[in-house]
Amino acid sequence: MAYTIIEVEKRTAISSRTLRFWASKGLFPFVETDKNGVRYFSQKDLEWALWISFYRSIGMSIEKIKEYIELSRYGVKSAKERKKMIEEQKNLIEAERLRLDETLDLLKMKMDYYDALLRQGKDIANPQDKNYKMPDPTKCRAFLRQVEKAQIHFRDEKPQQKASKKKLVKKTLQA
Structure with missing residues (x-):
């Protein structure tokens, strides 16, 4: 038909x-x-x-x-190539799934933070707050990956850029 x-x-x-x-x-x-x-x-x-x-x-x-x-x-003659194409797509989806899982971890961490903020009335994870405290990156894969990326980027910078950033980081940590 x-x-x-x-x-x-x-x-x-x-x-x-x-x-x-x-x-x-x-x-x-x-x-x-x-x-x-x-x-x-x-x-x-x-x-x-x-x-x-x-x-x-x-x-x-x-x-x-x-x-x-x-x-x-080409039927059976091309089965290996077609299987490889499907495997490549599966690998892309698995990588995207990992990225989404990490994003969910980060969102859960932020939601936990807001639950604590609402309970305690303290906004310590807000960089604008005078009592700012860096969140524990080991509690969230996505956040840890962001910290790692920042460190890699920091290592690749020119010496004068590194020096000025080191001063800024030091000042921030002392505040």
């Missing part, structure tokens, strides 16, 4: 605009077009639209999906 783009939209919940865009980028190489330019999708094309939607949802670029489609034409 052949489906028009509107029928594919109804069956997949993927907008016809998105389907047309993907088609213009070559993501449906087997879709047939009649003399009036109307695209007709087969059941396989419809299922492929769902896979494209999935790959887009996990952050795969249109170029990578197009490459994946080209490789899939």
Whole structure:
């Protein structure tokens, strides 16, 4: 059975605009077009639209999906390459997950701080407060990573920049 783009939209919940865009980028190489330019999708094309939607949802670029489609034409011969593409995407998602976990840790630390602030009425983690106290970076991976980045940046600076920053840090710690 052949489906028009509107029928594919109804069956997949993927907008016809998105389907047309993907088609213009070559993501449906087997879709047939009649003399009036109307695209007709087969059941396989419809299922492929769902896979494209999935790959887009996990952050795969249109170029990578197009490459994946080209490789899939070779069947088993290209399985290693296609698996590698999926593994690369998985690695990107795992890295993003780590970043999000660290961000959640930082947000939880800030929420704990505000709970304490509301209980005690002291704003000691506010750099603008005279009683400022640096939060313990070991309690939050994201904050610890920021401190590490700052130290790396500090090490890479020119000597005169380092000296002026050291003075500023020393002054800040003494205050």
